[in-house]
Amino acid sequence: MSSNYRRVCALLIATGLATNVHAQNIKAAAAESPAGAENDIIVTATKQVGTTAQQVPLSITAFGQQQLERSQLRNVNSLSVSVPNVQLGNASSAPGTMNFAVRGLGTTSQIASVDPQVGLFVDGVYVGLTVGAITDLFDTEAIEVLRGPQGVLFGKNVTGGAILVRTTAPKNSLYVDANASIETGLNYTGSAVISGPIIKDVLAIKVAGYYNKDEGWFKDAISGDPIGGSRTWVGRLALRFTPNDAIDITARYEHGDLDSDQGIPVQNITKYPSGFKMENSGDSYAWSKWNSVSVDSSIKLGSGTLTNIAGWRSVDYESSYEVDSLKAHLFQAVVGTKQSQFSDELRYSNKFGAIDLTTGAYYFTQNIQFLEAREQGTLANPLVYTTYLNDGGTQKQHTYGIFGAVDWHLSDTFTINLGARYTKEMKRVGIATLGGGAIGTTSPPCVFASVHSTLMCNYDFSGKNTSNGFTPKVGFQWKPDGDTQVYGSWSIGLRGGGFSFRNTKIGIPPGPYQDEKQYALELGVKTDLDQGRVRLNLAIFHSKIHNLQRDRVLVDPVIGTGQITDNVGNATYQGAEAEATVRPLKGLTLTGYVGIVDAHYDKLTADLSGDGVINDVDRHLDLTRVSPFSWGAARPMSTSSGRLVPATRVSITVTRTGRHFWTIT
Numbered sequence: 001m002s003s004n005y006r007r008v009c010a011l012l013i014a015t016g017l018a019t020n021v022h023a024q025n026i027k028a029a030a031a032e033s034p035a036g037a038e039n040d041i042i043v044t045a046t047k048q049v050g051t052t053a054q055q056v057p058l059s060i061t062a063f064g065q066q067q068l069e070r071s072q073l074r075n076v077n078s079l080s081v082s083v084p085n086v087q088l089g090n091a092s093s094a095p096g097t098m099n100f101a102v103r104g105l106g107t108t109s110q111i112a113s114v115d116p117q118v119g120l121f122v123d124g125v126y127v128g129l130t131v132g133a134i135t136d137l138f139d140t141e142a143i144e145v146l147r148g149p150q151g152v153l154f155g156k157n158v159t160g161g162a163i164l165v166r167t168t169a170p171k172n173s174l175y176v177d178a179n180a181s182i183e184t185g186l187n188y189t190g191s192a193v194i195s196g197p198i199i200k201d202v203l204a205i206k207v208a209g210y211y212n213k214d215e216g217w218f219k220d221a222i223s224g225d226p227i228g229g230s231r232t233w234v235g236r237l238a239l240r241f242t243p244n245d246a247i248d249i250t251a252r253y254e255h256g257d258l259d260s261d262q263g264i265p266v267q268n269i270t271k272y273p274s275g276f277k278m279e280n281s282g283d284s285y286a287w288s289k290w291n292s293v294s295v296d297s298s299i300k301l302g303s304g305t306l307t308n309i310a311g312w313r314s315v316d317y318e319s320s321y322e323v324d325s326l327k328a329h330l331f332q333a334v335v336g337t338k339q340s341q342f343s344d345e346l347r348y349s350n351k352f353g354a355i356d357l358t359t360g361a362y363y364f365t366q367n368i369q370f371l372e373a374r375e376q377g378t379l380a381n382p383l384v385y386t387t388y389l390n391d392g393g394t395q396k397q398h399t400y401g402i403f404g405a406v407d408w409h410l411s412d413t414f415t416i417n418l419g420a421r422y423t424k425e426m427k428r429v430g431i432a433t434l435g436g437g438a439i440g441t442t443s444p445p446c447v448f449a450s451v452h453s454t455l456m457c458n459y460d461f462s463g464k465n466t467s468n469g470f471t472p473k474v475g476f477q478w479k480p481d482g483d484t485q486v487y488g489s490w491s492i493g494l495r496g497g498g499f500s501f502r503n504t505k506i507g508i509p510p511g512p513y514q515d516e517k518q519y520a521l522e523l524g525v526k527t528d529l530d531q532g533r534v535r536l537n538l539a540i541f542h543s544k545i546h547n548l549q550r551d552r553v554l555v556d557p558v559i560g561t562g563q564i565t566d567n568v569g570n571a572t573y574q575g576a577e578a579e580a581t582v583r584p585l586k587g588l589t590l591t592g593y594v595g596i597v598d599a600h601y602d603k604l605t606a607d608l609s610g611d612g613v614i615n616d617v618d619r620h621l622d623l624t625r626v627s628p629f630s631w632g633a634a635r636p637m638s639t640s641s642g643r644l645v646p647a648t649r650v651s652i653t654v655t656r657t658g659r660h661f662w663t664i665t
Helices: 003-032 065-071 077-083
Strands: 059-064 086-090 100-102 118-122 138-145 161-167 175-183 186-199 201-212 230-244 247-260 285-301 306-324 331-352 355-376 387-409 414-438 460-483 484-496 516-529 534-546 548-556 560-567 569-585 587-606 629-635 638-640 643-645 648-656 663-664
Touching: 003 387, 059 065, 065 138, 077 138, 100 118, 355 414
Parallel strands: 118 161
Antiparallel strands: 059 138, 086 100, 138 161, 175 186, 186 201, 201 230, 230 247, 247 285, 285 306, 306 331, 331 355, 355 387, 387 414, 414 460, 460 484, 484 516, 516 534, 534 569, 548 560, 569 587, 587 629, 629 648, 638 643, 648 663
16 A cells, blocks of 8 residues: 555545544534624724624734634635735744734744734634744634734734734533644644633633644755654643622633754755755754733723733744755754743723723833854865854843824714823843854854853944834724715824844844834725625835845855844835625625735935945835735535535735746745
């Protein structure tokens, strides 16, 4: 019996088993859900209680628990094929590292000290480090994808948008959900959630676990060894305390562990011009371990609600990346990152006549340690590395914010939306410039034994950056009838400035570069037609970016490649997006979307092409992470009498990679 035949048989058997178990889970969950839950998902985007995605005056796509289960989405990255103008990538050189872009705004590197343009929030807690932030989805109550700047309620680093993930809360009745599957690869997955009361209606508990082992899809062209395998496990514990109708406190703990091949090395198109053949020197790997604790407390004070969300998180991460994609030992990059963070948000919301008020204060602090090593060799002696270089850095950060948002209902059909946030941030760094040389002759600046070791570097740069930012928003909502909303807004978004740990060139300081500021306009329409059987959401946007932050890559004969992070000028981003949901029959849902983004430089203050001058060559370069056109259509998995109907999904993203080249995925 062939290996492929055995894999197909295993897949068919596992599909049948998983389908039977999963159908019962969906049926049980549907019985607990209100009739309109699938159409009107409660969201936290406005930090107001009981608001649905269709009611909020912003571009948002929300996925409830039933939708996530029926769509069979494995991780947050999978949502890229369900939302317009969104790329929720996973960095190929650092598995588990989020590489998100919304409306063309997103980072291109995995440097720990460089702030993202799309923020990730888990159970209301901001994830301050992109490294090790992505894990597979399970035990998820809802995911919200917010497009456009969200600076008033979510602070810095959400100029492109924000991804809000909510795990399930402990239930006051016994709840069991278990799933198992086997896919070709082979790829094994299992998860279980058990929840129920300890003290009926007072104290509830949830225990959840997840395990995945992927043996890898690809093979080394020379050795035949598998490439791309991984092992992930996650454990969660949560307690919910509700002694009366006024107090609701939920405490959550999570531990996770990821151990994998570094990922698929970049294909060597010179040696393998077609197909998926590739080579690996066998030195690639990636692992991360993380722990997180959060406490979400809500107390009703008269007609208002006082909420406090405190969270702590720590991450250890290390990866070794195959740069040359050859069996030879030519260029291997090893990166280690260690981070710990703490945040606390205290907010109050209430309704005063025609005014809905949300106001609060925020504090965030984190410590980051970063180490990078480069091992290089030559084709003349391909079995050993002959050169060793490294660099490193530490950063201590404190961020403070106060915010307020007001919805002023001038009439039953017209509302003015006002909001503002003031942010103050301080970053202090010590950085060692990349150095070293021939093995055994020149000492590099850092001792790199393991990310767990105490960081030891001879820093040749130290600096401090303090920034103050004001991010207001003015908008309106007009509801001509109960099924239609027209909204518009003008807002400012802020992406923090600072320093780059990857300081690769002596004489070129790693910062500080300035805050990136966005001035954004948006106009949209949300409407339900034919008694809710058809839902159509449209939006157009126009943004001006000042002091655009960008990584510039330099080619160097000694160090291989170098990077400089700085402000390169101003740019314009504009576009449109449309989402449609059609329910022609009971139990059948069809969805589709279209997204368009156009972006260009308005002003340049840095040489991007590397030819030594700022000219039309630079100005005509495409902006990174911009996908000019994307569309998708799907028939998500639905149920009928507890039986599953398979999902069908088609999506296309067209990305301009050069003036005359396009990539279709």
